[in-house]
Every structure is written in structure tokens, then in C-alpha cells.
Amino acid sequence: MIVVNRVNKNHLFLQTVQAPDLICPLCANKGKLEMSFYQIQLEAGWERNTRQISGSVYCHQCNQDVPIVRWDSALDTFFITEKETIMVSTSFKTGTKGKVLIWLNIVFFGAVILFLAGLFIYHRVVPRPKTADDRYKNEQVLLTRYTAGPQTGDIVKVYRFDSSSMVMYQITAIDHGTKTIKAEPYTKTVIPDTPPITKEATLALTDFDSSKEAIFSLHDYENRMFNTPNGERVGNISAVFRK
Ligand SMILES: [Zn+2]
Numbered sequence: 001m002i003v004v005n006r007v008n009k010n011h012l013f014l015q016t017v018q019a020p021d022l023i024c025p026l027c028a029n030k031g032k033l034e035m036s037f038y039q040i041q042l043e044a045g046w047e048r049n050t051r052q053i054s055g056s057v058y059c060h061q062c063n064q065d066v067p068i069v070r071w072d073s074a075l076d077t078f079f080i081t082e083k084e085t086i087m088v089s090t091s092f093k094t095g096t097k098g099k100v101l102i103w104l105n106i107v108f109f110g111a112v113i114l115f116l117a118g119l120f121i122y123h124r125v126v127p128r129p130k131t132a133d134d135r136y137k138n139e140q141v142l143l144t145r146y147t148a149g150p151q152t153g154d155i156v157k158v159y160r161f162d163s164s165s166m167v168m169y170q171i172t173a174i175d176h177g178t179k180t181i182k183a184e185p186y187t188k189t190v191i192p193d194t195p196p197i198t199k200e201a202t203l204a205l206t207d208f209d210s211s212k213e214a215i216f217s218l219h220d221y222e223n224r225m226f227n228t229p230n231g232e233r234v235g236n237i238s239a240v241f242r243k
Pocket residue numbers: 024025026027028029059060061062063064
């Protein structure tokens with residue numbers, strides 16, 4: 001948040017010094033000039049009394065202020081010399097408004113920092129909730145030792161004789177009574193023998209086409225053969241992935 005107020009420059013009166021030896025640049029009279037000194041104060045919800053000193057010159061002969069652009073070198077020198085002798089005390093004060101603003105800023109930025117820290121810790125400590133696909137991808141592993149019996153959810157990589165290509169099937173149901181399994185094919189192209197083979201198991205659940213679910217025989221499944229229920233050869237099982 002940080003609210004910036006317009007900064008006011010105040011001139012706090014310090015003292016007036018007579019300048020009897022100086023000539024007025026406006027009326028050319030000597031001995032009628034006096035110089036006043038002011039401490040510059042900055043103010044914007046807070047007050048800061050600075051070390052800076054400003055000056056003004058007044059002529060009692062022509063009754064005018066001598067604008068700073070009309071100062072001659074004698075006046076400049078007088079100002080610099082006299083200024084050196086003046087001691088000013090600096091200070092900083094916050095008004096009620098300034099204090100409120102400072103606290104509001106502390107609370108605001110504190111809240112932002114706490115929120116970011118909380119977010120950071122949350123992501124470190126609390127694991128990201130996994131989607132069904134994430135779990136599927138991460139937990140599917142290649143069965144290095146082939147188990148004869150299929151399980152629901154197994155992904156079976158089959159070399160199909162009809163298309164001479166690799167097709168991944170997900171087993172959706174097993175019927176031990178009729179000795180059949182139901183399986184859905186993976187709709188995307190599987191490049192045969194692409195190493196590493198486990199990469200092929202990182203398939204999304206949604207990429208299996210349930211409309212193309214087909215029934216296969218469990219007969220000779222343990223011999224890695226993929227047959228239709230009639231016993232016609234579909235292809236050979238080349239790998240099995242399991243959760
Ligand atoms: Zn004058």
C-alpha cells in the first residue's frame with residue numbers, strides 16, 4: 001500500500017541579522033538591509049526539521065523584499081557566512097496520520113509476507129492432490145516377471161498380427177467363468193520397442209477407448225497369447241504393466 005502525501009516545505013523562522021555594510025540592489029541605499037534566516041521543515045503526515053537554511057532580505061529604505069534573483073555577490077557571501085554561525089537542531093516527528101499510515105503499511109506488508117510464506121510452506125508440506133491420471137501414471141510399473149493371471153487395470157502390450165503393430169490394452173474386467181477378459185485399446189500410436197519400455201506405461205486413463213472395448217480369451221493367456229473367445233489368434237503379449 002504505501003500512501004505518498006504531497007510534501008510541504010515550511011520555513012521556520014530562526015533569526016534576523018542586520019547588514020549595515022551592504023547596499024540594496026533595488027534602491028542602492030546602504031545600511032538599511034536585514035537578512036532573515038529560516039530552517040526548512042518537510043511535512044507530509046510527519047515533520048522533519050532539516051539542516052537546510054533559507055534566507056530572505058528586506059530593505060527598510062524602499063520597504064521591499066529583495067528577491068533572491070536580485071541578490072548580488074555581497075549578499076550571497078553574507079548569507080553563506082552568517083548561515084555557518086547558526087546552529088539548528090534536526091528532528092523527526094510523526095503525526096497521528098503518519099503513525100496510522102506506518103502501521104497500516106506494516107500490517108499490509110506483514111500480511112503479504114505471511115501470505116507468501118504460508119503459500120510457500122503449504123506447497124512444501126502439503127503434497128499436491130493427485131488426479132486419477134497422476135496416480136495411474138506414477139504407479140504403473142512394468143511387470144518384469146510375468147504373472148500368468150491378469151488383473152483388472154493391467155496394461156497389456158500386444159503385438160497384433162492383423163495390423164503388424166503394437167497396441168496397448170487396459171483390462172477392464174475378468175470373467176473366470178467364461179474364461180474371458182474385457183479390454184479397451186489405447187487410442188494413440190504405440191511405437192514398438194521404444195526404449196525405455198516403461199515410458200509406454202505412462203498413459204492417461206482417458207486415452208483408452210471404452211467404445212472399442214472387446215472380449216478376449218484367457219485361454220493361452222499364460223503363454224502370452226492374445227486370442228478371441230473363439231480361439232483365433234489376435235497377437236502376442238509382449239509386456240504387462242501393473243499398478
Ligand atoms: Zn532598498
